[in-house]
Amino acid sequence: MKNVLWFLAGIxxxxxxAHMMNKDPRGHELLAEVDARITEFTDRxxxxxxxxxxxxxxLVDEVKDAAAGAAESxxxxxxxxxxxxxxAARKTTD
Structure with missing residues (x-):
């Protein structure tokens, strides 16, 4: 429980x-750059x-087609x- 408390305090x-950095123009610029990099990463x-x-x-479509072909065969x-x-049965009875 203590670890959860420390985790929440860290968050x-x-x-x-981050809020304090965002108020400063340099910090705002830095956070915008980090956000742009994260966005680029998630897009990739x-x-x-x-x-x-x-x-x-x-691949799934190819396998389905192959299975359908095999089933038809x-x-x-x-x-x-x-x-x-x-x-053969007819010939035997004839």
């Missing part, structure tokens, strides 16, 4: 210091995430086998 102290991370998401989406093979069995 509150950080806000107070977001772009990379969207790129990976698109890449995975493409199995269905066709099973239908052919059933037809062969039916033909």
């Amino acid at each position: 509150a102290g950080g806000f107070v210091v 991370i977001g772009d990379a995430y969207r790129e990976q998401e698109a890449r995975f989406s493409g 199995v269905r066709a093979t099973a239908a052919d086998a059933a037809d062969d069995v039916a033909d």
Whole structure:
């Protein structure tokens, strides 16, 4: 519990210091630069995430298509086998 109290005090102290820095023109400029760098970083991370998401989406679509093709092939093979069995049964009874 003591660690949580220190953590919360550190956060509150950080806000107070940031507020005091923001009042000073140099501090305001520094905080604006930090904010711009953070924004640039988050934009890059977001772009990379969207790129990976698109890449995975493409892979998933390819796998779905391959699975559908395999299922169709199995269905066709099973239908052919059933037809062969039916033909063989007819020949046996004839």
